[in-house]
Structure formats: C-alpha cells, structure tokens
Amino acid sequence: TDxxxxxxxxxxxxxxxxxxxxxxxxxxxxxRRGQAFQLQLSFSRELKAADKLALHxxxxxxxxxxxxxxxxxxxxxxxxxxxxxxxxxxxxxKECLLSVISSPRATVGRYTLNVxxxxxxxxxxxxxxxxxxxxxxxxxxxxxxxEAQRKEYVLNDTGYIYVGSAYNIYGRPWxxxxxxxxxxxxxxxxxxxxxxxxxxxxxxxxxxxxxxxLVNANDDRGVLLGNWSGNYSNGTCPTDWIGSVSILQKYxxxxxxxxxxxxxxxxxxxxxxxRCLGIPSRCVSNFSSAHDTEENLRVDIYLNEFGExxxxxxxxSIWNFHVWNDVWMKRMDLPAGFDGxxxxxxxxxxxSQGIFQCGPCPLKAIRDGDxxxxxxxxxxxxxxxxxxxxxxxxxxxxxxxxTRTSTExxxxxxxxxxxxxxxxxxxxxxxxxxxxxGSREEREAMEKAxxxxxxxxxxPRARFASTVPMGPMAPEPRVLHEAVSKTGLQLEITNKxxxxxxxxxxxxITVKTSTPGSWTINLAGSCQLQSYTGKVEASLGYVKxxxxxxxxxxxxxxxKIAADEYMKTLASVEDEVFILITAIAEVQGTDEKLTxxxxxxxxxxxxTVQMPEMAKLNKEFSCAFIFKNKLNVPLDNCKLxxxxxxxxxxxxxxxxxxxxxxIIKSEIICTPTRLGEKKIIAKLxxxxxxxxxxxxxxxxx
Numbered sequence: 001t002d003x004x005x006x007x008x009x010x011x012x013x014x015x016x017x018x019x020x021x022x023x024x025x026x027x028x029x030x031x032r033r034g035q036a037f038q039l040q041l042s043f044s045r046e047l048k049a050a051d052k053l054a055l056h057x058x059x060x061x062x063x064x065x066x067x068x069x070x071x072x073x074x075x076x077x078x079x080x081x082x083x084x085x086x087x088x089x090x091x092x093x094k095e096c097l098l099s100v101i102s103s104p105r106a107t108v109g110r111y112t113l114n115v116x117x118x119x120x121x122x123x124x125x126x127x128x129x130x131x132x133x134x135x136x137x138x139x140x141x142x143x144x145x146x147e148a149q150r151k152e153y154v155l156n157d158t159g160y161i162y163v164g165s166a167y168n169i170y171g172r173p174w175x176x177x178x179x180x181x182x183x184x185x186x187x188x189x190x191x192x193x194x195x196x197x198x199x200x201x202x203x204x205x206x207x208x209x210x211x212x213x214l215v216n217a218n219d220d221r222g223v224l225l226g227n228w229s230g231n232y233s234n235g236t237c238p239t240d241w242i243g244s245v246s247i248l249q250k251y252x253x254x255x256x257x258x259x260x261x262x263x264x265x266x267x268x269x270x271x272x273x274x275r276c277l278g279i280p281s282r283c284v285s286n287f288s289s290a291h292d293t294e295e296n297l298r299v300d301i302y303l304n305e306f307g308e309x310x311x312x313x314x315x316x317s318i319w320n321f322h323v324w325n326d327v328w329m330k331r332m333d334l335p336a337g338f339d340g341x342x343x344x345x346x347x348x349x350x351x352s353q354g355i356f357q358c359g360p361c362p363l364k365a366i367r368d369g370d371x372x373x374x375x376x377x378x379x380x381x382x383x384x385x386x387x388x389x390x391x392x393x394x395x396x397x398x399x400x401x402x403t404r405t406s407t408e409x410x411x412x413x414x415x416x417x418x419x420x421x422x423x424x425x426x427x428x429x430x431x432x433x434x435x436x437x438g439s440r441e442e443r444e445a446m447e448k449a450x451x452x453x454x455x456x457x458x459x460p461r462a463r464f465a466s467t468v469p470m471g472p473m474a475p476e477p478r479v480l481h482e483a484v485s486k487t488g489l490q491l492e493i494t495n496k497x498x499x500x501x502x503x504x505x506x507x508x509i510t511v512k513t514s515t516p517g518s519w520t521i522n523l524a525g526s527c528q529l530q531s532y533t534g535k536v537e538a539s540l541g542y543v544k545x546x547x548x549x550x551x552x553x554x555x556x557x558x559x560k561i562a563a564d565e566y567m568k569t570l571a572s573v574e575d576e577v578f579i580l581i582t583a584i585a586e587v588q589g590t591d592e593k594l595t596x597x598x599x600x601x602x603x604x605x606x607x608t609v610q611m612p613e614m615a616k617l618n619k620e621f622s623c624a625f626i627f628k629n630k631l632n633v634p635l636d637n638c639k640l641x642x643x644x645x646x647x648x649x650x651x652x653x654x655x656x657x658x659x660x661x662x663i664i665k666s667e668i669i670c671t672p673t674r675l676g677e678k679k680i681i682a683k684l685x686x687x688x689x690x691x692x693x694x695x696x697x698x699x700x701x
Contacts, residue, residue: 005122023179032134034104104139133278153280165599166287175243178276186252213357215346217257224261235259244272280328289322290386338362369445384413488514491596502633609696646674
C-alpha cells in the first residue's frame, strides 16, 4: 500500500524550551534558526527504505526553490544546498522522529510545512512554524556570547526607559511584552509590510533598518503616529503609555497607526519588535541630545536680554533627553571591526534615503568619528557631540543685534543610559559612544568627523537673522573658557526647596569670581517651563541685577516663582514639563560673558504597591495601589493605569478629583498564568501631573 502521512506533532513544549521560545503566547511552534528541532511524523504504515519522503518548508506567497523561499529536505539524501539539514533519529512502527536544523542564515518569518510521499501530500494547517533570529547560535549574525546579556536583551519582557534631565535622571518602568498575544503576529505583519526582499529578511541589518521606519507611521502607515503638539484629544497622550503591548495589539487589530508617540514610546515599541524577532536590543537615553538639522555640529540657542530662551529663532534644538535603540549584530556589509552594538532610531526626526528611518550605525563609528559609514552616522554623531552656542538678541535702534555669550563644547551627549544587565538599575554607556571629553582620542575623533561634516563658522543661524559676518568663516577653535578667564567667573544654579507642584519654586543663582580685583557683574536670570524637546511652554519670571564682587568671593541671587505663575500652564499642557533656568553674566569693563542653563524636574508623592512577594500559579491573590495627595493643590481627572504581564491585562481606574490630603486605594484580583519573577507597573496621571510611576515584583511558583 502507498505510504501516507496521517499526522505531524511539532513537539512544541520540548522544542520551545530548547529554543528559549516557551514564553511566546502562540499555538504554532516558534523556533530559532541554526538550531535543531524535532518533529514526529505518523504514517499509515511503517516507513521503509524504498519509500520516498520529503519535507517542504516554504515562506512567502509563492515559495520557489530558485528564490530560496522553498526548502526541500529528504532525510535519505545528502545535504540540501540551502544549508538546512534533516536526519531520522528514530523510526519505529508507524512513527518516525526527525531532527531538522535550519540554516543560520535562513529568512526569518512564517513558514508552511508540507510533507510529500510517493503519491500523497500532507499539508499542515496555516503557519506551521515561526523562524526567528538566534542569539544563541554562533553562526547567526546576531550571536551574543554572554548568557546574562541574552537574558536581558532578548528574553526580558520588562525594563526601564531613562528620562528626566542630565543631572536628574529617573527610570520609567516599561512593559516590552514581546511574548504577549498577537505581538509576534504584529511583527510578522510588519515584516510583510516592509517590502523587503525575502532574502534580505535573513539579514539583521536590513530588518532593523526596515523596522526603524515601520515603528513610526510617517511614510508607510506604520505602528505609531508621533505628536509633539501638546494636543492629544483624539488619541492617547504619549505620557499615558506604560508598555508596548496594547500599542502593537491595537495596530495589528486595526492595521492603522496608533495615536500618539514620542521618543521613549517609539523606542519602547522598537525594543519589543527587535526582541520579539530575536535581535538583541536595548533602549538608550541620551541626555542633552542635539537635534542638529543642518549637520554642522552646532546648535544655536537664542536668549533675550532677561536670559529667556526664544523658541521661534532656531530650527535646531537641544532635547532634555532623546531615546533610541541599540541592536547587536555583525556588520558583514562594513570593513572589519564594526560588529557589536548598532544604533537605530524610529522617532521621525530626519529623512534618510527619502523616508523616516535611522541606522543601524555602529557605536564604534560614532565613537571614532567614522561618520562616512552607513547608516546615518553623521546625524547620530551630532546628537552626542554638537557644540552649544549661546546668543543674546537685543534690539538696538529698531534692529536686532546678536552677541555670542558662550560656546559649550561638553554640554551635549551626557550620561547616556540604559538598563543594567540583570539588575534594576541604570548603566552609563557614554564611553561606548564617545571618548572622555578633552582626551587625545576624543580630539582625533572630532577632527576626523569634522573633515566629513561641514562645520560652519560662527554666524548666528536664526531663520530671520540679518547679521554682519564675524570675520573669515574658519572653523572655530575649541577653546575652554577657564584658560582665558580674567575673573574666574562661574555660575551655579540650585533649588533651595523640593520642587513640588503647587509650591513656590525657590531657586537661586550663585555668581563666583576667583581672581584678585573688583568686579562689577551684570546678571540676568530667567525661569521657564519647557517640554522635553526643548520647546518653551511658558516664561515664569526673571531677575536682573548688577552685583559687585571682590577677589575670590560669591553672591547668591534668589529667583522665586509663585505657584500661581505656573500652575495654569501645568494644567493646560498635556505633556510633562521641566523647569528651565538660564543665567547670563557679563563682567563690566571686560569682554567676559558666561551663560549657564539647568533643567530640573518637578517632584511628586509616590504610589505604594501592596502585594505578596510570592504567589502560586493559577491561584488568586490581591494587589492594592495606594496614593496620598501630599501636594497642596487638588488633582483633576486622576486615572490609575496598571498592568502585570502574565498576571493581568492593562486596567484603568478612574479616580476623578483628588483633593489635597485625600488617599485613594484601588485593588485588583490577579491570577498568574506564568512562572518566574513578574512585574506589576502602576502609573498615575492627572490634568496637573503626568507621570508618577511605581512597580513591584512578585515571584510565581
């Protein structure tokens, strides 16, 4: 009788454990390329030596051998040209156990499997198999040798995204959720949507670049629509997200861009997509990040005579922080030495090759100033290395004049941060992006980069500025101020009290001199509210004073802002805002000028999470969230957002109007569905304050 296949067992539980894919919320088998998996075939009779048997793995609409999209494996024939391998492990009775090893260079995606005997073809139901990149396989371009790093950068489904300002950094908990329902399907949909040739879907360089384009909606109706306008009424405010899962699930369901994202949301979703596909990935936060639209390594900042920053003058900007991603891979397309971490960025800032995408660019190329290497190395180099040039704009006889007050060469690209491997803390990775400021290597990298980037002479680049050029357009020498200072002038900006919304802002500017002599100093200092992209939302007040200092001495000038001056702005702007303090000092009788700016964050009362440290699988336990409004202002439209991957789906509690002193308590009954340490994230949002986060961990046994 003819041999017929009567069934296939994909041995999902044993294969997925060996392939580190057991967490995927999928009915189909998920495996990683370049590594053996087993299949159990059942036949109508015993398999004999003379029987014909072939397994066809196909990908794409019309799988064809000539295009390498159809792999035909015969357990009795020598190795297939495709680098896939198959062997019979055990043949007994009507059952046959096979081992299949896919090529470590195979196309990543959804495969069908048909088994062919002499007269019969057995077709498995749709999407028999999902094949992913394999960081555990030495022959895969994404191979990562360290197991702790693989656990963090591929398998960890929670983490932190670092936000705030350079000297006031805090971690925002984020649920990546790469194993949740429909997330892998959404990633497969994005791969299909990318229009990448199937052969290029085997290459992490092509895949990561394509995903940096598809996570934003700009050119291709991708996942997230960016919005920095401050008005989010017909979508979700970017500060309200606590993870990627609901975004990717909604996108997969509607196939329409989700509203709205800002940089940390784009980065969080891109980390989810990369980890889901098997490419090691991390969120990277760059503090004082230069958005240098002209690629000349310079960002101009314009101030009025009170030291208030002017929004409309400059196309360039310094963002308090900007978040992008690093992905780990070999760069076979580049000269030797550029393997390892590569920067990619899905926030739509600048077009690259005609669409909003960025990277991958080797961190080594950014550090060494090799800005001619693909992709987008000039833009990324400027984000961490541009100079800040301050200009004071004054009206003289009805005409605007521009005076340069200072150039800061070390103020951009500081405290570059990511979550530490295996620990809930921040790791500083600045040294992977740049050499120490002022070192010989840093100077050499800057010289190399400058030979490829047109560094402009020092003429203000305001949109409407009509100015007299200041001498020949030579690149400006990078002088450090201390070397030329007559007075040893220094400025320090501090806050005397905690910055709680609803309280007055008690700020101070300290002016110091350190050399002998009598100095008269004109000081202007201002306080403004700005969003994280550097956009001024409100000017709150300023001081202007002339002070006299003798020799080595200092004087503190207070700058106090009443709560009424800023609470309206806090309530009217939907984004989280930061306090920007800028000071300008000019020493009379000399040409010494100095500008200093500092960004500070508001402080908030905490959310407390109460729950057991341990719980049992599929057994209920309760989790309570408690918040006391310790501010002396009421909070309107309070909402508590909570999510626990593997414990409960995202939930929202409407708390309404919370008066000063009021305590709110919300409770959720959880039934854990997965083993191991699980995290619960809570976030409180209101009209006045946008982001108080908390998290707690529970171990499920």
